[in-house]
Amino acid sequence: MSTRNALFALSLAFAFGAGTAVAETPGLGKPINEADITAWNIEVLPDGTGLPAGSGTPTQGAAIYSQKCAICHGENGVNPAAGVLPLVAPPKFDRIDALKTVTYYKYATTLFDVVRRSMPYQMPKTLTNDELYALSAYILSLNKIIGENDVMDAKTLPQVKMPNRDNFIIWAPDKI
Amino acid sequence: MTMRKRRKIPPPEPVAGNGLLDRRMLLGRGIMFAGAMGTGAAGSLTGAAAEPLKDDPWSLEMGSVVPAYQVPSRFEKDVVRTRSNPNNEFRNSHARTPHHLLQGTVTPNGLFFSISHSGLPDIDPAQHKLVIHGLVKQPLVYTVESLSRYPMVTRMHFVECAGNSAPMFSNEPVQATAQALHGLCSNAEWTGVPLSTLLEETGIDPKAKWLIGEGADSLSLHRSVPIKKALDDAMIALYQNGERIQPGNGYPMRLLLPGYQGNMNIKHVRRIKLIDQPAMSFYEAKTYSQILPGEKMWLFHFTMEVKSFITQPSFGHSLKEPGYYEISGIAYSGNGRISKVLVSADGGKSWAQAALQEPVLPKAFTRFRMPWRWDGQPAVLQSRAWDESGAVQPLRPEFVAARGQTNTPVTNPLGFPNQHYNSITSWGVDGSGGIKHVYA
Numbered sequence: 001m002s003t004r005n006a007l008f009a010l011s012l013a014f015a016f017g018a019g020t021a022v023a024e025t026p027g028l029g030k031p032i033n034e035a036d037i038t039a040w041n042i043e044v045l046p047d048g049t050g051l052p053a054g055s056g057t058p059t060q061g062a063a064i065y066s067q068k069c070a071i072c073h074g075e076n077g078v079n080p081a082a083g084v085l086p087l088v089a090p091p092k093f094d095r096i097d098a099l100k101t102v103t104y105y106k107y108a109t110t111l112f113d114v115v116r117r118s119m120p121y122q123m124p125k126t127l128t129n130d131e132l133y134a135l136s137a138y139i140l141s142l143n144k145i146i147g148e149n150d151v152m153d154a155k156t157l158p159q160v161k162m163p164n165r166d167n168f169i170i171w172a173p174d175k176i
Numbered sequence: 177m178t179m180r181k182r183r184k185i186p187p188p189e190p191v192a193g194n195g196l197l198d199r200r201m202l203l204g205r206g207i208m209f210a211g212a213m214g215t216g217a218a219g220s221l222t223g224a225a226a227e228p229l230k231d232d233p234w235s236l237e238m239g240s241v242v243p244a245y246q247v248p249s250r251f252e253k254d255v256v257r258t259r260s261n262p263n264n265e266f267r268n269s270h271a272r273t274p275h276h277l278l279q280g281t282v283t284p285n286g287l288f289f290s291i292s293h294s295g296l297p298d299i300d301p302a303q304h305k306l307v308i309h310g311l312v313k314q315p316l317v318y319t320v321e322s323l324s325r326y327p328m329v330t331r332m333h334f335v336e337c338a339g340n341s342a343p344m345f346s347n348e349p350v351q352a353t354a355q356a357l358h359g360l361c362s363n364a365e366w367t368g369v370p371l372s373t374l375l376e377e378t379g380i381d382p383k384a385k386w387l388i389g390e391g392a393d394s395l396s397l398h399r400s401v402p403i404k405k406a407l408d409d410a411m412i413a414l415y416q417n418g419e420r421i422q423p424g425n426g427y428p429m430r431l432l433l434p435g436y437q438g439n440m441n442i443k444h445v446r447r448i449k450l451i452d453q454p455a456m457s458f459y460e461a462k463t464y465s466q467i468l469p470g471e472k473m474w475l476f477h478f479t480m481e482v483k484s485f486i487t488q489p490s491f492g493h494s495l496k497e498p499g500y501y502e503i504s505g506i507a508y509s510g511n512g513r514i515s516k517v518l519v520s521a522d523g524g525k526s527w528a529q530a531a532l533q534e535p536v537l538p539k540a541f542t543r544f545r546m547p548w549r550w551d552g553q554p555a556v557l558q559s560r561a562w563d564e565s566g567a568v569q570p571l572r573p574e575f576v577a578a579r580g581q582t583n584t585p586v587t588n589p590l591g592f593p594n595q596h597y598n599s600i601t602s603w604g605v606d607g608s609g610g611i612k613h614v615y616a
Contacts, residue, residue, distance in 0.1 A: 025377050026326050029308070029316030037309055040447050043388055043398060046456050072266065083267035096345065096467045096580040097593035105461050106475075114458035118395040121266055121294065125396075164473075168465070171477035176402045 042117050042125075046107040048158035054129030055153035058146070061138025064131050068120050077142045088142050091163035103143050106168055108160035112136045133157070188547075192528035194521035194555045196503075197547040199531035247286075257287055258355060260590050268293045270590065271424065272359025275487045281332075281506065281533070281541040283362035285417050290424030291337055291360065294394045297444055301420075301428040304392065306412065310449035313379030320428050323412060326369040331411070331434070332540040334508045335425075336361035336480045338437035338464045341597040345579075346586030349602075349613040353492040356589045357601065357613070358485050363508070363541035364425075366432050368413035371406050371448075384450035388457075389431040389442035398447075399440045400454040401433060405478075409434050409539075412445065435510025435539040436478045437596075439464055466595050469580040482509035482569050483598040484517055484544065484561035495609030498552035503530075504545045509563035513537065516562040517544040523556035523602065523616035524571070530559070538564075555605040556616045572615055575599035 034041070044050040066075070074080040077087035091103035102111055116132050118124050127135070137152040146152070146160060170176070188197045248255065255278075257271035273289045283289075301320040309315035337360035343350040344357060353359075380403070387406055390398035401410070413421060413432040421427045426443030433440050439459050454460065454476070466474045484507035489495060503521075507514045513536050518527040530544035544559065561569045570578070575598075582593050604614035 025373050026322075027377060028322035028325060029318050029374065029377055030322075032307060032309070032315050032317050034309060034315060037307055037315065037447075040307065040390075040396075041309075041449070042396065043390075043449070043455050043457075045451065045453055047453065081266075083261075083265060093467050093471050093473065095583060096469065097582050098467055100462050100465075100467070104465070104473075105456075107456050107461070110456050110458060110461040113455070117398070118294075118458075121394075124394050167471060168473050168475045169468075171474045172479070175479065176404065176476060 042113075044109045044113040044116070046109050046158065048109065048154055051109070051112070051154035051157060052129040052132075053154065054133050055151050056130050056132070056134025056137050057151055058134075058138045058141035058148050060130075061134035061136070061141075064127075064135055065138050068127075069135070072121060077139060087139055093164065093167070101143075102139055103145070103162070104164050105162055106165050108136065108140060108145070108157050108162060111139060112157060190549070192520065192522070192526040194553070195549040195551055196519060196521050196526075196528040197549060199529060199546060201547050202502075202531050202545055255287070257289070258359065264295055269295070270360065272355050273362045275354040275358055275485075275506065276490045276492050277355075278487070279504070279543075281363055281543050282417060283364055283541075285364070285419065285422050285425075288362040288364060288416070288422060288425055289335075289337070289360050290422075291438070292393075292424060293397060296423045297393050298423075299392060299427060299444055304428050304444075304446065306429065306446055306448070308374055308378045308448045308450075310387070310451055311381035311384035312375075312450055313381070314377075316374070316378050318374065318412075320414070323369050323414060323429070326373060328367050328369055328414075329411065330365060330367040330415075331409075332363065332365050332537045333432065333434040334361060334363040334480075334539065334541050335432075335438045335441055336508075336510075338439060338477070338480070338595040339592040340438075341483075341485075341601075342592040342594060343586050343589045344597045344599065344601070345581050345593040347581045347583065348585040349615050350586055350589050351491065351613050352589045354485060354487050354490045354601075355492075360438070361508075363506075364416045365418065366411060366413040367415035367418075368411040368429070368432065371410040371412055371431070374412065375406065380450060383452050386451050386454050388447070388449045388451060388455050389440070389445055390447040390449070391426075391442050392444040392446040397439075397442065397459070398455065398457045399442060400451075400457060400460055401431075401436075401440060402478075403450070405433060405436065433478075435480055435512075437464060437480055440478065464595055466579075469578075477596055480508075480510035481596070481598045482511065482514070482561050482563040482567045483507070484514075484559040484569060485601040486519075486557050486559050486603060489557070489605070489611055490603050491611050491613050493611055495550055495605060495611075497609070498550050501548050501550055502545055503548045503557060503559075504543060505559050506541045507532075507544055507559070507561035508539070508541050509561070509565075509567065510539055511563045511565040511567055512539065513564045514542040514544075514561055515564045517542075518560045519544070519546040520558045520560075521548060521555045524558055527560070550605070552607060554607055556614060557603045557605065558600050558616065560600050570599050572599045572602075 261269035340360035411432040431442040486505035517530040530546040533543040602616040
């Protein structure tokens, strides 16, 4: 079946009930409610979908950073430990091997998302939502992408204009 | 009498410069060998006769106990992966496949390359769950046990890190083995459940354009995948070369996306969520986005493009004497089957077609072979592959013009100056049989 036909068939199944489709497969998946997936449902999308309630400022983030992040990433986001990249670098990509850090991201949501799911490296998923916003604000502020007093929350974070946002080319749009 | 018959066959004429022979001689190798030697003598080129044969100790006593799970002979102790983080420091770990010491097309599970960004999770398969949710009609949870009852498929596919061959972006050739240069790519037979079967059960909201695959590792590593790919040939793989997937390759299940960059083949996959936009995860937004010359960058370069490299002979080997050798290597493409491989022994001045080992499978390693009579003079060995989509492996000048190279030589072969290098590799053989990595 071509992809288009498969999509069409699946769309039909969706529109008219999955009964016929399921009948052809073992059907051994257990139904679950979205509410019961909450603990795993952590991604944040570029338009802000998935951002939790809460807020934080660069000043609040600086204190948390010193305590929980600096040991690997270095004070003020520079001079990191061996094997760890710095968090502060100019958005200058004039070499194919230029240092890529937060200033490379197309969207600020990437920063919030990766800290939320992966950091601190030895204790991932332990930061509160306010801490995540504060750390995001601090790191964006260190890179001079937002002001020193800007508040990051579910509304402001997706609106941050990243310096490298307009330089990306989709490699092969027809393959997506 | 046999000798007389052999002498009637003329030595094969080279089909390209520096002694490349017709690949068709590989079909009748037994007969053609003597002719290929050119001398007509049945013995080695040195003319020294073999020593008288005798029984060695292992032929005179009972051997050791047969183990429950066997490992290679102790004499093969150097055929191992090279590791970037053997002490498990708080950073990622790479283990590279020793291509220069292997043959055929299947990478043994113990030598399959592995990259882990936060160590290997110790997952109890009885506790592991895979949830599919988001833009679906009915979110569903699967277990290893339930998936084991599904109709399965078995397919041979390579997995390649998008950063494989990254030292080749260096403006000067890094002196390193095929393992160090190209070891982040391996090939296995995968068995599992087509993802399309499971998506048929959950149903797909027409608004879904992408899905997130997410792992059970401590980083919850996730990547965005076009729905188009998910319905094409994606698989929830449970087995690797017939046994359960190795911990370093995604135990107990991984999202296999044939031909797509390795990082997207989510290991230990525990969540698939259908969404309407790409998530712009850390790895797609930064690590696997390539900086191009001219300060632009690519996003979503998912396909691993057509590529080949010679594994025998290559850096780390040496040719003991002039005479017959088989040049061989591997070719693969994320677009489909390999259609042709050309080999050169004179740095690209002339090329000859290599024999492709059957079966030639889509998005899988294909072993190519080329008979060669080395005359003892300097030679530069290269391979160049084509795939069934018509894509061709770019020559280095073309590649560098489009993708660039570093301004200063790369000194650390473990570094990643850029991603998606698929140009050719050149091995320079000197007059004494030593082999260097060269640009030609």
